[in-house]
Amino acid sequence: MAWEVFSVIGTVAFAISGAIVAMEEEYDLFGVYILGIVTAFGGGAIRNILIGLPVSTLWSQEMMFQIALFAITVFFLMPHHLIKHWNRWGYVTDAIGLSAFAIQGAMHAVHQDLPIGAVIVAAVLTGAGGGIVRDLLAGRRPIVLRHEIYGVWAASAGLLIGLEIFSGDLFLYLLFIIITVLRFFSYTRGWSLPTKKIPFIK
Template sequence: MVRNLIVGIPVENIWQQEDLFKVAIIIIFIAFILPNKWIYQWKKWVIFFDAIGLAAFSIQGANWAVSIHAPLISVIIASTMTGAGGGMIRDVFVGRKPLIFHSEIYALWAALAGLVIGLNWAQGPFSTFSLLVGMVVLRILSVYYNWNLPRKIHGKY
């Protein structure tokens, strides 16, 4: 929704997704009424589902940018903004530092999806699905193995 506003898609288009809103409201209701001990067990799956969301929204953002014949850098930015933006908003709402501001690899995977799609390396359903699976695997591996981006500490990397 934020991306749509930034790129000029009318706000009223968001309401055309009523089935997605129904699913979201049902899931929110289920999560709200479940006992806390069940929610704790689900926290183990958060990284997996977040990786799926990061991949799916990144690909969707990149595809949208390609559909309007945007230049490669715009495709990468749309992919990154769409993929990482939802997670940022979620993290802000729950009162924690957004993942994009941690040293772990997060937005880089979204930018990579934009690059792949912007260079037309993923055309068709099979290659798009392969890109989605690849992004999910890379995101989970980066969490599991604690891969981080280089950062400057006291003048050194």
Template sequence: MWDILNILGTMAFAISGALVAIEENYDIFGIFVLSFITAFGGGAIRNLLIGLPLQLLWSQSALFKTALLTTLVILLLPTIWLKRWPLILIFFDAVGLGAYAIEGALYAVSAHHGLATVIVAATLTGIGGGMLRDVLAGRKPFVLQHDEYYAIWTILGGMAIGLKWVQSPVQLYILLGSIVSLRMISVIFHWRVPHHLFTQWSRQKSQSPTP
């Protein structure tokens, strides 16, 4: 299960990183750099968070080959096949988000951390690569947009694993499918986080006289 989640997350985030680089007109070197940073950034942040040696990343030669081959495939695909880039990008980002969130939570559980650490590990592992990708591409990260249900799905996934509601491989696959589905549904149907109270408070504060 761990290996499968690693492969799914690596492929999905490598694809999303490559697509963003292509949209931003990066050269071939830039496409590979953004692809690899997206694929492995979340794992690096997770290792730092829960005390795993950072050099463990360099022992994952199979995953590096997976990211390399995945990026090559994206480069070789005809442009017409990728004309719906925005939706394709969001889908693969959702797969990487779910797979890495679950993987991060499982790492924290295996290290016998508490519920709070499991949730934080799931969240940072899930969003880390995507945040680095967006920052390097000069974009506003999804997770920092006030109207996006993005990190919420990783928090709920980490909570489900930390509370041991989800344990068996079948349950973990269902959880992965649920995170991906909810992420796609929230985008397609334009779900937005209610922020009108904060907006009203900000306006009142800005309109109040300065002492």
């Protein structure tokens, strides 16, 4: 049950996140759909390639594609003043998508009996991969490469699931809430990882 729930939550959240970025960049309707779909499914596609699943696995998710298209359509048809409000809160949908897909990716790797390192990588790629592709297509620096904490939360989810210290849907739902809240606070409170800049010498 948890697998389907996180799949739907992540798909809707990232589809809307991609649509928000497309509208901010003034893409046309086709561009909004493309960026929304790529954001929703890009991370899973990258994960499947790296863990050895066929790319064709992506096309078996007909229901998820329909859900993504429906979410993008509803968002696009929302009144302008509501869309402006959502633009200001677009990082919320991104946080939800990151958390849901990181957990789903880690679960997928565990079901494949992969080692814990692969579980963590699957969590990061599934959680952040779609956002990376979205930002690159929009001409933006990917969030995961900035100094603010982003990919670390996905990796943490992968580590906890990979260690199998806890089990059951209740734990996964609780972990989803915790990762979403942590990502939310890392954005609003300006939490960041240490950085070191090397001066450019001519």
